[in-house]
Amino acid sequence: MRAVLLDAEPRRLRVVGDWPEPEPRTGEVLVQVRGVGICGSDLALFTDQRQPPEFPWLVGHETFGEVIATGAGVDRHRTGQRVVIEPNIPCLACGACRSGRTSRCPRRRSLGFTEPGTLAERIAVPARFTWALPDSWADTDAVCAEPLIVARAAIRRVAGTRVFDDSTLVVGTGSQGALLCVALAGHGITPAVLEPHPGRRELAVRLGARPVLPNETGFALTFETSGTGPGLREAVSRTAAGGLVVLIGQSGQPVPLDTRTVVQRQLTLAGSLIYDHPEDFAAAVGSGKPGAGRVLAACYPMEEAEAAFRAARDVPGKTWIRVGSGG
Ligand SMILES: [Zn+2]
Numbered sequence: 427m428r429a430v431l432l433d434a435e436p437r438r439l440r441v442v443g444d445w446p447e448p449e450p451r452t453g454e455v456l457v458q459v460r461g462v463g464i465c466g467s468d469l470a471l472f473t474d475q476r477q478p479p480e481f482p483w484l485v486g487h488e489t490f491g492e493v494i495a496t497g498a499g500v501d502r503h504r505t506g507q508r509v510v511i512e513p514n515i516p517c518l519a520c521g522a523c524r525s526g527r528t529s530r531c532p533r534r535r536s537l538g539f540t541e542p543g544t545l546a547e548r549i550a551v552p553a554r555f556t557w558a559l560p561d562s563w564a565d566t567d568a569v570c571a572e573p574l575i576v577a578r579a580a581i582r583r584v585a586g587t588r589v590f591d592d593s594t595l596v597v598g599t600g601s602q603g604a605l606l607c608v609a610l611a612g613h614g615i616t617p618a619v620l621e622p623h624p625g626r627r628e629l630a631v632r633l634g635a636r637p638v639l640p641n642e643t644g645f646a647l648t649f650e651t652s653g654t655g656p657g658l659r660e661a662v663s664r665t666a667a668g669g670l671v672v673l674i675g676q677s678g679q680p681v682p683l684d685t686r687t688v689v690q691r692q693l694t695l696a697g698s699l700i701y702d703h704p705e706d707f708a709a710a711v712g713s714g715k716p717g718a719g720r721v722l723a724a725c726y727p728m729e730e731a732e733a734a735f736r737a738a739r740d741v742p743g744k745t746w747i748r749v750g751s752g753g
């Protein structure tokens with residue numbers, strides 16, 4: 427079967443036709459992949475800023491498809507379900523997992539990063555990490571489900587500690603920031619957005635946000651999605667005394683931080699990583715109209731995966747790859 431592989435040479439992806447056909451083992455389902463979204467983490471592998479465990483490497487993690495077979499111990503009625511895949515697989519046995527904070531699991535496996543990814547015609551995955559979608563989710567929503575749930579989890583974690591309202595700023599509206607705008611709009615909130623790229627800013631406004639005013643400050647809550655030094659500096663300087671800055675973007679690069687602003691304003695800086703199993707996927711697929719597909723900007727067939735990866739960073743909105751149906 428066909429699969430998209432990353433080689434040791436950066437910025438090259440190869441479509442092969444002889445990748446081994448997966449077999450669903452006990453507790454697994456076989457999924458016919460229909461679409462895979464591309465995000466910053468995939469691009470970090472593509473551009474050599476992040477290393478896979480081995481080469482060639484099967485990329486991809488934001489995935490939807492259809493269950494076409496079940497392994498032992500799995501309800502056979504799952505065949506035919508349209509599903510999204512939860513690509514972070516915690517151990518479910520450690521202290522973090524038992525307390526429901528599976529995102530902190532030290533033995534967490536991540537499809538596309540620590541385990542082979544999903545950009546292939548078929549993949550075998552644990553059944554409990556595949557989620558059936560209601561018909562109200564279009565395929566375009568389905569391909570955005572995983573990063574939407576990252577955004578929803580960040581909001582859920584804040585909602586446990588704060589009352590939040592329109593005094594919310596989103597720094598950076600790449601695909602993660604855009605999906606955060608979708609998720610905030612779903613809570614009836616109109617966030618301000620700070621984004622230098624005009625196309626990305628316009629996308630955020632179409633999704634229900636408004637551009638921040640040039641010197642506007644005093645936000646009670648700020649989400650930083652760029653992972654960059656300038657982004658963090660803006661996030662900190664525009665947040666009100668006693669406010670919360672939630673960091674979602676990550677770059678691995680050291681950033682200058684004005685400690686005086688943080689201390690004098692008594693800001694709280696908090697990281698929010700992915701989502702927790704099973705609550706965040708369960709809540710999201712149970713919600714009626716996600717609207718996440720509106721962040722999609724470009725779609726490529728599998729054969730053009732390399733072109734898709736090359737173009738993805740410059741496109742305002744999200745790029746995805748359609749798998750199958752001649753694509
Ligand atoms: Zn992603």
Ligand SMILES: [Zn+2]
Pocket residue numbers: 516517518519520521522523524528531532533534
């Ligand atoms: Zn664990």
